[in-house]
Amino acid sequence: MKIGNIDLGERPVTLAPMEDVTDASFRILCREAGAAMVTTEFVSSDGLVRDVSKTIAKMHTLEEEAPVAVQIYGSIPEAMVDAAKMADQAAELAGGHGADIVDINFGCPVSKIAGRGAGSGMMREPDKMVAITKAIVEAVGKPVTVKTRLGWDDNSKIIVELAERLQDAGISALTIHGRTRCQMYKGEADWTLIGAVKDNPRMHIPIIGNGDINSAQKAKGAFDRWGVDGIMVGRASFGHPWIFTEIRHLLDTGEELPPMSVADRVALAKRHFQLSLDLKGPITGVYEMRRHLSCYFKGLRDFKETRIKLVTSKDPAEIFATLDYVAARWGEEAPAVEGAYGL
Numbered sequence: 001m002k003i004g005n006i007d008l009g010e011r012p013v014t015l016a017p018m019e020d021v022t023d024a025s026f027r028i029l030c031r032e033a034g035a036a037m038v039t040t041e042f043v044s045s046d047g048l049v050r051d052v053s054k055t056i057a058k059m060h061t062l063e064e065e066a067p068v069a070v071q072i073y074g075s076i077p078e079a080m081v082d083a084a085k086m087a088d089q090a091a092e093l094a095g096g097h098g099a100d101i102v103d104i105n106f107g108c109p110v111s112k113i114a115g116r117g118a119g120s121g122m123m124r125e126p127d128k129m130v131a132i133t134k135a136i137v138e139a140v141g142k143p144v145t146v147k148t149r150l151g152w153d154d155n156s157k158i159i160v161e162l163a164e165r166l167q168d169a170g171i172s173a174l175t176i177h178g179r180t181r182c183q184m185y186k187g188e189a190d191w192t193l194i195g196a197v198k199d200n201p202r203m204h205i206p207i208i209g210n211g212d213i214n215s216a217q218k219a220k221g222a223f224d225r226w227g228v229d230g231i232m233v234g235r236a237s238f239g240h241p242w243i244f245t246e247i248r249h250l251l252d253t254g255e256e257l258p259p260m261s262v263a264d265r266v267a268l269a270k271r272h273f274q275l276s277l278d279l280k281g282p283i284t285g286v287y288e289m290r291r292h293l294s295c296y297f298k299g300l301r302d303f304k305e306t307r308i309k310l311v312t313s314k315d316p317a318e319i320f321a322t323l324d325y326v327a328a329r330w331g332e333e334a335p336a337v338e339g340a341y342g343l
């Protein structure tokens, strides 16, 4: 599958953008685990054009992440175009590798965003959505992609027609989360309309399906049943970034990997933690790693005390020592990963 000239290989599995989760350390880890592409957390177009340094810093990516998309959101057409140009120039503005792709978020359901007409709020104004997309494609040198949902609610599942219009506006790939805005994250993702977009003979850009993929079997099933070009995995990667290795292995060999041992999970957690420290420093690096660390070892018996230590310690050396202790005590175990975050 190709996005512009960027070749993601056969049946690629990408990491979904997730605010407060998919920072550079997690993105690198997922790339190393087999994710074909990653996307930054969404970046506010208003923040970019107002030159807010924290917003600009969100566009900082590293060479090891490539290919990486920088995702922007907003509702004001001029600000979106200016922000897209800034994302296009992310390497110059924020340092690092910058963007290989500029992705537009037309899917976020959160009230403070969708309620103001940004994210999935744009699904109520498809003409505006298409016009913004076209203006961005014309303004930006890199491939432009869109991530969106099925529609606003059950009565307005407009994705099949919208996909054609977005394609005509010039985007290079489309990611569809199989829910409406009103579903937020509730209920099950409905892949039927993702399949209908893929089946539309007028469509020729790659279609990436998204929603509820939480196992290698489910990923393979989605490729086989719906014929999508790629799959995007979000929540199931949280605390379980090796899901990309598991999916890749099944897709490439037809065989399922056994659950990863705790010793190997510790090795991954240490790598993740070190990246977090290197990129964010000892204070933020520790703080932001806590939410991940508490999820890496779900399902271990008698783990409560150790878990509390992992998520309360402020001292990196002590956290590394606790991780060594986890490997020594539970290293041989390999509990199945169940009940991914929010799934």
Ligand SMILES: Cc1cc2nc3c(=O)[nH]c(=O)nc-3n(C[C@H](O)[C@H](O)[C@H](O)COP(=O)(O)O)c2cc1C
Pocket (backbone or CB within 6 Å): 016, 017, 018, 019, 020, 021, 040, 041, 042, 071, 105, 107, 108, 147, 177, 210, 211, 212, 213, 232, 233, 234, 235, 236, 342
């Ligand atoms: C905590 C969290 C943050 C998210 N942030 C973003 C975001 O910044 N941009 C975006 O396009 N989608 C965002 N999403 C949506 C995911 O990218 C994805 O579409 C959704 O979780 C469905 O996929 P999944 O079932 O594999 O998790 C977020 C989801 C979660 C749970």
